[in-house]
Amino acid sequence: MPLAVYILGLGIFTQGTSEFMLSGLLPGMADLGVSIPDAGLLISAFAIGMVVGAPLLAIATMRWPRRRALVALQIVFIGAHVLGALAPGYWVLFATRIVGALCYAGFWGVAVATGVGLVPENARSRAVAIIAGGLTLATIVGVPAGTVLSQLAGWRSVFWAVAVLTAVSLACSLFTVRADAETSEQPRNVAAELRAMARPQLWLSFAITSSAFGSVIVTFSYLAPVLTGVTGLPEGWVPAELALFGLGGLAGLTIGGRTAQAHPIRTLIFGLGTLVVASALLAVTTGNPIITTVLVFVLGVGGFVTNPALQSRVFAIAPGAPTLVGAANTSAFNIGNTLAPMLGGMAISAGFGFASVAWVGAAIGAVGLLATVWAGYLQHRRQAGAHHPTTGGSKRTELPSRTAG
Structure with a gap:
């Protein structure tokens, strides 16, 4: 590297x-x-x-x-x-x-x-x-x-x-x-990149990005009051719990970095599925310090194992827009970072308590999981069609997508 x-x-x-x-x-x-x-x-x-x-x-x-x-x-x-x-x-x-x-x-x-x-x-x-x-x-x-x-x-x-x-x-x-690191790269052009951005599959991927990051960040944003006010841990434990979340994130990134290139859809399904299950379990077990601590680590894993797939997949979907797809994906991450904590705050203000933010995270993660399954179906259908000759007697066959599940 x-x-x-x-x-x-x-x-x-x-x-x-x-x-x-x-x-x-x-x-x-x-x-x-x-x-x-x-x-x-x-x-x-x-x-x-x-x-x-x-x-x-x-x-x-x-x-x-x-x-x-x-x-x-x-x-x-x-x-x-x-x-x-x-x-x-x-x-x-x-x-x-x-x-x-x-x-x-x-x-x-x-x-x-x-x-x-x-x-x-x-x-x-x-x-x-x-x-x-x-x-x-x-x-x-x-x-x-x-x-x-x-x-x-x-x-x-x-x-x-x-x-x-x-x-x-x-x-x-x-x-x-x-x-001279990019001498082999094609000249970049705003109009050409904007045209390459006009792909529904790409915007579906942006939606998955927002959902995946929003699902974990809503719980992370309120983790300190959850740990001290619901789980009953002393404030001195909060930095250690946050570090444990970060270690889970590091483990997730390591796993995702090795699986995302060959199996992006499967990696996303694994990560989002982990977030949904861990968030739901956290919502009902926040009173147990041991289970909560384990789930904090698991949330870090699920939240970051998706990151390499979310980041690299958009370049494979729209290789003609290397600058704009990366920038738009960054915006998608931060839309999740902005809206999800707001939804969590609304749940708390409505009187559902701090633990309710984990339910919000599970719901957002479920939306992202459904979107990922749909993206996988569309990709499979496109690849299946690419393996069959085109109509009109042509012998030409298109290559399969570079984003295999």
Whole structure:
């Protein structure tokens, strides 16, 4: 695997830490003069920036060499975090979160497209798993470390730390993502990529992406109050439980990276099925600390085993749109990241309790599972038709899809 793929994963690690770090910083942000709920809107601002930024930045940088786009996006991301660290008030910080999210979204799309282009077709899922693994490491290492740093030196120090680490990633990108790495790639064109995007199977895949990520993130978003308020664990156990979820995610990514290329549909069915069952079990067993702890790990596995298949499959469905499909898939992830916690909050506000978010996760996962089964049926029917001669006596047969189940 090229070193550049690991460096792209490092970039996702540093910026992914920023995506989730505010969950551990909110209590210390009182100097901004806003309540914790208002400070929490900074998280929503980042998610919305990701949804909007991925396709916009993909189009804006499409004609740029990959390395130039990666470097430029990281430079602006660093600037946003330096300004955030120096922010005199809430609204300046709010604006920097949106700018940072836009750059991170653009970086995601370009990084995945770059990684896929650097390896042979049969290694794409592994490359995607390594790049996406940066986000898993962010949840295991980056976010807890940021929380500890904020307790020792204040929340602004975490913004400085993210800026410095991203600068390291930027420097590594300059040396490892070679300027000639994409000389064999066809020239990219917005109109051509938009035409390649007009495939129903592709948009069905985006819907599966939103459902798969939404199914796990709705429970993860409220995991701390579930563990302390329902399971009865002391607050000191919460970081360990979150780390256990991250370890499950790392295991899931490892498994998915090895199975997604040859069996994407089966990998998705396994992951979504695991999420549905684990979420439903969690909803009815949250009072048992041992079972809950096991299910937290299983949720991490089910939530991330699908990631390589979700990321690599869209490139196989629409190979003519390598930039836009990666960006649109990033938006799909963040639509799930935005809407699913809102649905979970509505369930809690309706009086169903914190454990109800697991039922919401099971329901969203079931929708994604049905969509995946439908996608598998359509794919099987297309492949079966490709093995038969066309009408009119022609002897020509089309090749089967590259996305075998």
